[in-house]
Amino acid sequence: MIMKNNIRVERAIKNITQADLAEAVGVSRQTINTIESNKYVPSTVLALKISRVFGKPLEEVFMLEEGD
Amino acid sequence: MKTRFLFPYWCRYLGYACILGHIPVVLFHKMMDYPKPSDGPELFNAHHLFFMATTLLMLVGLIIVAFSKEKIEDEQISQLRLDSLQWAVYLNYIILVISLIFTHNQDFWDIIHVNMWVPLVFFIIRFRWVIFRLNRSLTREG
Numbered sequence: 001m002i003m004k005n006n007i008r009v010e011r012a013i014k015n016i017t018q019a020d021l022a023e024a025v026g027v028s029r030q031t032i033n034t035i036e037s038n039k040y041v042p043s044t045v046l047a048l049k050i051s052r053v054f055g056k057p058l059e060e061v062f063m064l065e066e067g068d
Numbered sequence: 069m070k071t072r073f074l075f076p077y078w079c080r081y082l083g084y085a086c087i088l089g090h091i092p093v094v095l096f097h098k099m100m101d102y103p104k105p106s107d108g109p110e111l112f113n114a115h116h117l118f119f120m121a122t123t124l125l126m127l128v129g130l131i132i133v134a135f136s137k138e139k140i141e142d143e144q145i146s147q148l149r150l151d152s153l154q155w156a157v158y159l160n161y162i163i164l165v166i167s168l169i170f171t172h173n174q175d176f177w178d179i180i181h182v183n184m185w186v187p188l189v190f191f192i193i194r195f196r197w198v199i200f201r202l203n204r205s206l207t208r209e210g
Contacts, residue, residue, distance in 0.1 A: 027142035030202045034144065043143050 002067040007036045010054045010061060025049040071146065075136040083136065086129025090122050097122075123184075130188040138199070148198050156191035 011021060018036070022029045025046060034040035035050075042050070051061040097118065110116075138145050163186055167179045 027144070028138075028140040030206050031142050031144040033206050034202070040144055040147075046143060 001064050002038065003041050003062055004038060004065045005035065005062045007032070007050065007061065010056070014054060021050070021053060024053045071137065071141055073135070074141070075132055077137045077139055079132050080136040083129045083132030083134075086125050087133065090125040090129065093125075094122050127184065127188075130185060130192070134188050134192050134195075144202075145199075148202075149195060152191050152195040152198065155194050156187045159190050160187040 007021070011018070016024075018032045019029050022032045025032075026049075027046065031040065031042075035042050047058060047062050051058045054061055160183065164179065164183055167175075167182070171179060
């Protein structure tokens with residue numbers, strides 16, 4: 001199982017940059033970037049914070065997918 | 069993010085200053101080639117005090133550099149720090165085991181000497197390297 005996310009899409013809908021999102025949840029831009037490209041799995045707290053920025057439930061931003 | 073046991077960001081420069089400051093002092097001392105005092109107390113003679121002061125300066129510098137906060141300290145940085153620490157401990161013990169196998173017990177002093185800075189130096193190099201790679205991936209993707 002791997003974790004995927006819709007952050008890039010949600011950002012486009014809200015029209016905010018990685019830097020804006022990073023500032024809103026209090027992490028570095030690098031962290032948002034690695035989360036978007038599925039290289040880093042955020043903690044539950046950070047995932048909840050990110051989905052709160054988008055005003056959506058967690059499952060609509062982050063989802064599990066079959067994979068290695 | 070709340071972190072414990074880390075020095076503030078600016079301390080890193082203090083640490084670099086300690087490390088860089090200790091090098092010319094030691095080199096100068098080596099060049100002057102002071103003879104080891106043969107008489108006097110074993111502990112706390114001039115030679116011992118000098119060695120202690122410079123070594124402590126280097127160690128404190130390394131520790132501060134290794135364990136000062138990043139500009140933006142977040143959970144990914146914490147994870148990278150933990151990762152690098154694990155690598156450093158592995159490497160340190162590999163070197164320790166190898167040197168224990170291949171040295172006679174009279175060289176024990178040298179082993180301890182190396183053992184003193186290997187984990188910290190390797191940790192710093194590894195940690196800086198992964199952060200450098202992280203930043204590079206960011207600039208590449210724009």
